[in-house]
Amino acid sequence: MTRTLPALTLAALLLGTAAFADLPEPTGDVLLTVDGDITETNVGDTAQFDRAMMEAMDPVTITTTTIWTDGEQTFTGVPLSTLMAAVGAGGDVISATAVNDYAVEIPRTDWVDDGPIVAYLNNGEPMSLRDKGPLWMIYPFDSRTEYQSEVIYSRSIWQLDRITVRD
Numbered sequence: 001m002t003r004t005l006p007a008l009t010l011a012a013l014l015l016g017t018a019a020f021a022d023l024p025e026p027t028g029d030v031l032l033t034v035d036g037d038i039t040e041t042n043v044g045d046t047a048q049f050d051r052a053m054m055e056a057m058d059p060v061t062i063t064t065t066t067i068w069t070d071g072e073q074t075f076t077g078v079p080l081s082t083l084m085a086a087v088g089a090g091g092d093v094i095s096a097t098a099v100n101d102y103a104v105e106i107p108r109t110d111w112v113d114d115g116p117i118v119a120y121l122n123n124g125e126p127m128s129l130r131d132k133g134p135l136w137m138i139y140p141f142d143s144r145t146e147y148q149s150e151v152i153y154s155r156s157i158w159q160l161d162r163i164t165v166r167d
Contacts, residue, residue, distance in 0.1 A: 039088030
């Protein structure tokens with residue numbers, strides 16, 4: 001995974017100040033809404049994120065193959081662990097839901113460093129709805145054999161737009 005120094009610096013500053021205590025309101029189109037068992041909100045009882053907010057959250061880039069694409073792909077996005085820290089997630093599972101209301105459950109055990117990312121770029125380009133975007137939960141499939149299973153593939157939800165944190 002490749003991290004940029006400015007993003008790491010910003011994340012360190014944010015983490016050092018009460019774990020994202022002042023989550024700004026989105027100014028662009030909202031890509032993701034998180035609700036449920038969270039302590040950090042910015043719009044009512046939800047945490048909403050636009051692209052600029054996601055880009056400011058210590059993005060990482062992973063290169064991996066997937067069962068849905070040809071050849072190696074490069075994905076850039078926010079680690080799920082970083083996103084859950086930003087919203088002060090207190091539950092043990094998230095329900096991740098797509099634009100078409102398809103939903104999957106992802107347990108806290110997956111919210112780990114070097115785990116899945118909420119990708120907003122594929123091969124350096126934003127993803128359209130037709131191309132599984134604008135957000136796609138991507139695991140680094142090639143990095144660990146346990147990520148190459150039907151269970152993990154089922155958690156790799158595309159067209160992601162909502163996350164609910166639950167017990």
